[in-house]
Amino acid sequence: MNGIILQNLDAYEIQQYQQNRYPCFFVDIIEEAVPGKSARGYKNFTFNEWFFPAHFTDEPNVPGFIQIETLTQVFLMTFLTLPENKGKKTDFISIKNARFRKKIVPGNRLDIEASLDSFRHGLARGHAEGYVNGEPACSLELEVAVPDVMTKFIPRSGGVIPPYKFIVESGLSVGVLVAGKEIRYAA
C-alpha cells in the first residue's frame, strides 16, 4: 500500500505494533509483513507453556482456541503495521469456518500466512492459514475491529449516545433501532 515491507520482526518489535502480552502473546517471529495486505510468521510450541499441563496431562496438544488466537495475532500484523493503526487495541467481531486438521504438539512449529481482504472504517476482514511441516493444520476467516478507529465512524448526536433498542429476531440480536431508524448488522 505504501511500498514498505517489514521483515524479521522479533518479540520486541511485534509488541510495538500490537498490545498482546505474556501470557496471551502467541507469535514469535514475523518473517514478512506487507502493511495493508499480508503477514507471514510463526509460533514455536514448547512444553514450557501454561496450557500443556492441563490440555491434556497424558497427551499434550494445543487447544483449538490457542490456535485461533495464534492465527489472529499474525492476522493483526496485516493492518496494525499501517502507520495510523500502530500499537492500537483490537476486538474480535466474528470468526468463521475455523478448521482444525492436525494435532499440534509440543516441539512443533506453526507457520502462519494471513491476508487482509479489506480494511474500512476500522473493520478488518481477512483469513489466515496455519501449517505444520508444510502441511495444512488450521485455518480461519475473521473480522476484527480497531475500536479506536471504528468509534470515529459511529454516528453521534452531540457526543451523547442516542437511546437505542436491540432488534431481536428468533432470539438473536440482528440490529439496533435508533431514532426510529433500523440499523441492521451486516450479514
Added chain:
Amino acid sequence: MQREAFSLNETELLKYQPNRYPFLLIDRVTEVVPGRSAKGYKNLTNNEWWIPVHFPGDPNMPGCLQVEAMAQMLTVAILTAPGMEGKIVHGYKHAGTFHQEVRPGDRLDMEAEILSFRRGLCKGIVKGFIDGALACELESVIIIPDVFNQFRPKGADNKIRKGENSHG
C-alpha cells in the same frame, strides 16, 4: 552396552523424564542410544514464564535454564536405560559456556554424550546449537540417588536425599 537408537515423541518423553511444567525444558528427543547419547531440541517461544522478566523488551533464555535444558537432555540418555525410567536425578557439578543469546523463535538443538556412568554417577558433555551454530556447552556430573546410595559405605551419614528436590 551398544543398543539400538530410537526417538521419543512428546508423550513418550513424559514417561522417562520426571520433570514437569514449568520446568520441563526439552520438547523432543530425535535420537537416543540408552546409556550413551541423546539428541533432541527445545522450541523457544514468547509464551514462556521467564519472557516478561528476562528481560523486559529484550527476551532471551536465562543461562541457568540453558544449563537445565542441557542437563535434562543428558538425563534422557540415562533414564532410557533399562530399569531407570522416571528416576529422580540430581545435579552434582555443572560447567557451562554460553556463546550466543537464545531467543524466542529459535530452536535449541542439543546433543548429549555420556563419558562415563558408574555407580549412579554420570559424567557427560552437552552441546547446544541454533541453526547449526554453537550456542552453549555444558560439562556436567549428575547423580541418580537411587543407584548412588546403594554403593555408599554402611553407616555413612548425609545420604543423598531422593525425591525431595528437583535436580538443578
